[in-house]
Structures are given as C-alpha cells and as structure tokens.
Amino acid sequence: MTSPAAPGTGDLLRAYDDQLRERLSSALTQVRLGPLVLATYLGGRGFVTYRSLEEDGRPATEASVRRLVEQAMARYEAAPEIAYVEWKTRGHDHAPGLHEALLDHGFAPDEPESIMIGEARLLAQDIGLPAGVTVRRAVDEDDVRRMHVMQSRVFGDPPERAEAHLGQILHRLRTRNDMELWLAEAHGEVISAGRLEPEPGTDFAGIWGGATTPEWRGRGVYRALTAARARSAIAHGKRWITSDSTEFSRPILERSGLVKVSTTTPYEWRRGTA
Template structure:
C-alpha cells in the first residue's frame, strides 16, 4: 500500500470505526467521539469539517463534554480539514501538545523484526504486580505520577487479555524498560505504546528488542500493520527499523470550565 492508501485505511479502522473498551462511540455531524464510561477523559478521534461547519462543531463538542463534566482530547492530524482547524481549536482555549509522528510499518515475511532474537531478560507481563513494576519505572523516568496509566493497563488486561501485550526488560529483579501493544480486533493494526528505558540501560538494544517482540506477537496473531505515535526522540529509531512517516498528529486538550469562562469574557 502507498501512503494515501495507508492513511485511508488508518482513518477508517483506527479513527472512524474504532471501538474502545470502557468508552461509548458516538457519531454526529462529521464527528466521531469516544465518551469515557469509567470517569476518565473522552476523545474526539475523527472529524470531517469545513470552514462553514468548524466553529459550530467545536462549540458543540465543548458543550457536550461539559454537560458530562468530562475533559476531552481532540486528536488532530495535519491532513485534517479545514487546514486551520488547529488554529480554531487554539482560539477556543484548547491546549495544543507537541506534534507526534504517525508512523506505520507493513510487516512482511523476512523482516528483521520478525527474525530478531529476543533476550531472556524481556518477559510478557500478565499480572498486576508486573504492571506496578512498569508504573514505578515510568515514574522514576518522568518524575510524575503514572497511577492512571497503571489503572488503565490493569483494567484493560482484565477485560480483554488477548488484545493487550505488555512487555518489560528486567535487570536484577527490576523493570528497566517497558512497552506494550494493543491488537485491535477486526482491523489490520496493532498499536505500539511505551518504550521508556532507564537512562543507565539505554543504548543496549532494549528498545529495538521491545519493538521486535511486539512485531512478532502481532505477526503470530495475523496482524500485518503496526502503528505508533512517535516522539522526536524515537522517530529516527523507528524509521531506521522500517516504519514510514504518514503524518503528524497533535493532542489538543479541551479547556476547563474556568478557562472557558475566562475566554468568554476576553
């Protein structure tokens, strides 16, 4: 598949038709939103808007989620229309996060990832204790709480264990690197997450090994496309390993009620 075909497939399977455990999918006026059923934040995963409809659509989503007392993230891709959508969201008080590269890899027989030997230090996590090890790892690396991530992984592993593949590399009984993958049933895609490594264990091949073990699990389960939102740090590594850059995405987080009031009085 070429770039345009991959984007079209990604839009359909990962943005438009996507169902997420713990969320209610709703479609309205060219919008696809995911409403959290567990008290977390919601998402706008897809929009097909015009210069004439964008203003109303943004106000509609803000009002709708405010009624639910739920913050939400509008996941914007640089090919989304209208071209000034990011500016419009900014005008309405959204916080625009740093861009992330949308990368896709098409797995084929003979790929390096599928033949890469996985070190014995990397194991699949299947219980709450292992997830707690990962939370401790993430908190040590980033210096902030990752409690919600732990709760999400525990919940998803319990509700749908066959679609979530969590891996960690251990040294002396301690998790030093970790990553996970969701296999999206009914689609062609596995999505990759995590990949954090303690500084003293970097440049030892753990990141590549965690990529490979997930690629092999995806292949064994019949999935041929891997997708990841890549930071500037990981993007060149992923491209070197066979991923193609399709676009850039921006996490756009809705303003709070108080922030909306301040905007209204400006």
C-alpha cells in the same frame, strides 16, 4: 513472476484513515456528533476523533469546524465526571481554523508526534540484548504497576494523570483480552516497557506507550521490546504495525523500515483551566 509492489506512503495513509481512526477499543462510551466520535474513558477522560471533518459530503470550513468544537465541548462540559479531554488532530487533514477554535475553547497543544506504519515482519528481528537484560510479557498486576511507575517517570506524567491511566489499564486487563503488556528488566528493575494492541477486523496492531529509562537508551533494549511485540502481532495475524512516535522512537522504527505517513498533535482541555 514478479512480486507485488510494496505499498507506498499514500496507500499506508489510506489504510490508516480507513481502518484505524475511529477505533477506540477501551472506551466506556462512544457517541457520534456529525463526523466526530466522542468517547469517554475511566478516570474522567474524554477523547475526540474522526475520519474527516466533512459533513454530508461538504468540505470543512472555518465556520463548520468551529461549530463542531463548540458542540463537542458543550457535551463534555455538561458531564461533570469528565476532567480532561484530548482532541486528536492529524497533520494531513483538511481542518481550516481547527487550531484557533481549539485554543479559543481552552485547549493547549502537546508536542507533535510522527504516525509511523510498516510491516510487522520488518520489526520482528532477533535483537541481541545487553548482559542481564530480559524481555517478556507482563504476567500479573505487580508487573503492570512496576512498568507503569517507570513509564510515568519517563513521560513526566503528573500523579493524578498517572493514577487515572493505571486504573484504565488494570480495568481493561481484568475485563477484556485485547491488549498485551511487555517489559524489559535488568537486575529486577523494569527498564523499558510498552503495550501491543491488535485491532480486531483490521490488518493493524498498534505499539503504544514505549518508554525506556535514560541510562538504558541506545543499547538495543527498545528495539528488542519492539521486536517481541511485532512477533506477537504476526501471531495474531496482523500485517501492519502502527505507532505514534516521539523523536526518541521514530529513528528506531525508521531503521527497521517503518515510514512516517503523517503527524498527530494532541490538544488537551482540562476542567477549571479554560
């Protein structure tokens, strides 16, 4: 009896599109605007996502895309509590004129990232750690704050953004049970950290926010942190791991069998800078 063929890149991308693109676990509010989902979060953040930009079965055009951007931003601009908005684009979408429409409305693109997907079991390996390094779940708010300081420093987040994100994480941990935070320590210092988000009703868990201090890179710490999260994802009944990966983490995930199925580029609008 032959084993079923492993899913190809196209199958993984369809699963990603169908199961994940409109799931916004920690949003305070979500409203629909045609094909768009407009969300708000603690800390004055808005977020735009969608399964596709088609409307009523009609393919997107430059005019329809520009109209959607105008309508979405009219909503956010009319909400004074929203300080910044992220519009999450994907490289495989049919989105004529989206880049230009976003720029015209004051958005700036960030660096593209790779959308990675693969089987959790491929990541859930035993990884040897350097002497003195341990990997564990964060257990209290002190752990969360320590790991957040390290992540913000590695990512170069401005102080107001870092504080807003910390507030979101702490609120979610206090009010929900849908996320795990993991960290690696050496000599009492957090040297690597990331979170796991098992998505209810899907086959996926996401690994997000992975950061490692420069002096500990290339020594297996991030791989061990990822393996621990993958084992936990399997315990939650998830088959697939997904991650939006920088060029630091993409090669590590590829070596474990994950594949790049597309790219994602976040565009950001900030109130008062448009």
